[in-house]
Amino acid sequence: MIALTLTEIAAAVDGALHLAATDATGDTVVSGPVTTDSREVEPGGVFVAKPGEFDDGHRFAPSAVERGAALLVVEHPLDLPVPQVVVADSVQALGALATEVVARVRAKGRLKVVGVTGSNGKTTTKNLLRGILERAGVTVASRKSFNNEVGGPVTMLEVTDETEFLVAEMGASGVGEIARLVRMARPDVGIVLKVGLAHAGEFGGIEQTVRAKSEMVTDLLPTDVAVLNADDPRVVPMARVTPARVVWFGLGEQADVRATDLVVHARGTEFTVNAPGEASVRVRFGVLGEHHVMNALAATAAALELGVPLAAIAEALGEVTLAERWRMQVMGGRDGITVINDAYNASPDSMAAALKTLAQVQQPGTRTIAVLGEMSELGEFSGEEHDRIGLLAVRLGISQLVVVGPGARRLHISTVNEGSWDGESAYVETADEAYDLVVSMVRPGDTVLVKSSNAAGLRLLGDRLGEWFA
Structure with missing residues (x-):
């Protein structure tokens, strides 16, 4: 401080x-x-x-x-x-102290603030931005997933007179919480990544989730920048409620900063970044999964607005090998066996993205195994969303499904009811049972995905499997 x-x-x-x-x-x-x-x-x-x-x-x-x-x-x-x-x-006092400190540092004219929100990808995008901006100046960014009414101001209080960039991850479980964090930090650049069903049960529905996430950009100034996801129909309308200049990111041609020529493989993702006024640059991104390309694009758009050249951004992205522990973390290696531990959190969107990545990296003659736990905090959407993920696993041709815990049992039932499978889905009650089952069934060359919400605790199962097949 x-x-x-x-x-x-x-x-x-x-x-x-x-x-x-x-x-x-x-x-x-x-x-x-x-x-x-x-x-x-x-x-x-x-x-x-x-x-x-x-x-x-x-x-x-x-x-x-x-x-x-x-x-x-x-x-x-x-x-x-x-x-x-x-x-x-004391919590309000913590926020008031953070507001004072950030305001004093900003008044000296050096500090630029980036706010990051979205249903998925906040921590990954924050980490990518930190890696990019650290090359340009002294940078403070949230530790771990410090993004709530306590973690947010604790991060802001780390700024000093030498700090040039503050990257503030902003999460919420209800309407008004992001607005409070925005008022503390006063972002120059506000990023909205995606609005999905993550925590929809806490928010009280998807409409309330949209309203909460839009708080990132509604109070920006005309001199600020709103970095918005051009591919998300729930984010696009936010351009109408922000006075800030809008910069779009995405995969479609309507995006200002976009990725083309994507190639997903077991050790990462390659893509070309295109941005106005910049020569296109090929990025060899060590983070697995097409969905993380969107996070990289959001970070790129923000960094460009802060004056970082695209070539320097691409170089920084190329040095990233892990977005965060337990987020598409590639482990294993023995007998060609790959374990992907993505069990820090799970929403319908991130679960679907992880399964699609698993299908994309499958090599001919090998198998894919998905070890899936509950997606929590979905409220009334829980049953139908677990059904949808079960059907997706079948349609993607995942070789074997292992469903863990009572909260995810409906996912298993939906795959069995699909009828196109015959014994390819197994249900177990505990992570220990899942470990024994997976160890007994894995063959050389298999790729194993472990995915669940944090509350399901499967991240430690992913660690165990990764160590066993190391």
Whole structure:
């Protein structure tokens, strides 16, 4: 975090400064990292005590002090010998502090902010942008999937006076949440990747999901840029609700930044990037799957708007071998066996994309095995979407399906009911059963996909299979 006095911090978060039993004054400067996790506190840092669903961060304040916290942001005073700012709501205070810090850095004229949202691909696109922009200047980007009301501002608070680019991943489980993050960071470039059924159950339907994702671009300024997916019929209408200049990305001819001549193989994807005023460039992208090309195009469009040459962007993309752990992560290798671990998350769109990639990389004379778990948070759409994925697996000619867990059982039933298969789908209750079954059935040259929502826990199954066939 940038250096601020205790008085400035208290004013930014509308809190009361408590200095009893300390040697500090209102002019004492704090500049250490800000966190809500006492285990991550560094000497001179700020600990925000956040009440949680199952626990209360105030209980861990003594541990934060032991680790060297210079300031506590709390909802009630604690009997601890460290300065404290007492606020009504610590999460709101965290956001207010992030807003202040970003505004101060932006006022110096160096910082450019990119916001990224969408039902799928946020973390991948954020990571690609970080890899591209780091070559051009000091870059701060969200760690892991830090994209909510806590992770978002924690990331923003990492900016310093030297930061040139902030890439802020912005997720939501309801209307209004992205708008709050946008107001904190004030993006110069806002990206909307795709609007699908991921978390539709939480949002209350696809219309509410569209409304929430559009918050990325509705408050942009006319001098800002909205980077929109030209291939998504739910994203295209957002051009009508943003005052910003629109730049389109996609595979179709209507896109400003588009990919042509795609080739998908077991170790990555190759494509040609075309952009206005730029010579076309061939990219050898080490991330598996045609759907990740769209993320690369979104990152490319944003980076071009920030002044990065297309040749430099292509070079950066060519050095990416893994978008993120558990996202189309290629493992294995023994006896020509490939394991694709894509079980960090799953929506109908990403599940379909992963299955299509599995079918695309199949070599003649080899088999494909899909180990699939539940797609969670789909609400009323859950049953029909699991049915649809089961039918897709059949129609793509996937050699063998292993369905794991009660939440995904309907997927198995739909494949059996399709009638064109005879025993190619197996159902097991647990990941351990799935592991034993897959190990027993795999043959040299097979490609195994492991895909599920995070809650299903199959990412660890993917790791086990990858290690076994390493």
